[in-house]
Amino acid sequence: MKSLPSLLASAFLLTATFTAPAAAGTLENMERERAIAIDTMLSADLSPMERQEQVAVTRTRLVDLERMVMRDESLKGKSTPAVRNAFENYDLSFLAHASVERNRTMIDHWLEQVGVSTNTLMSARLGRR
Numbered sequence: 001m002k003s004l005p006s007l008l009a010s011a012f013l014l015t016a017t018f019t020a021p022a023a024a025g026t027l028e029n030m031e032r033e034r035a036i037a038i039d040t041m042l043s044a045d046l047s048p049m050e051r052q053e054q055v056a057v058t059r060t061r062l063v064d065l066e067r068m069v070m071r072d073e074s075l076k077g078k079s080t081p082a083v084r085n086a087f088e089n090y091d092l093s094f095l096a097h098a099s100v101e102r103n104r105t106m107i108d109h110w111l112e113q114v115g116v117s118t119n120t121l122m123s124a125r126l127g128r129r
Helices: 003-019 026-042 048-071 081-088 095-101 106-113 118-123
Strands: none
Touching (some): 026 106, 048 095, 048 106, 095 106
16 A cells, blocks of 8 residues: 555656656757757768758758847846857857858858868868877
């Protein structure tokens, strides 16, 4: 008889755990979409046409998410590392907006921000470390 209440309590906790809604904020959603965009742009598995189509779709979503983050009142006054980094590194965090402001493609802008240029690529040697 003692195991029935504990079994019911366990079942309740298990149900509550799996039915709790996932609460990702606007910043987390933007970061996830930005990572998808960068992964798509750098993917060697896609043909140029497939890459262009996927980047166009991702860019549209990324622009919307960036606007949502910029207008998110709940982020004001927060000093978590994620929020600080996002706004201190505008050119990397808000990739779609920053690339338009600089009149460059997203991949060109991202590569420039991480320090990769045509000259560094052309002078790079293929090898193992």
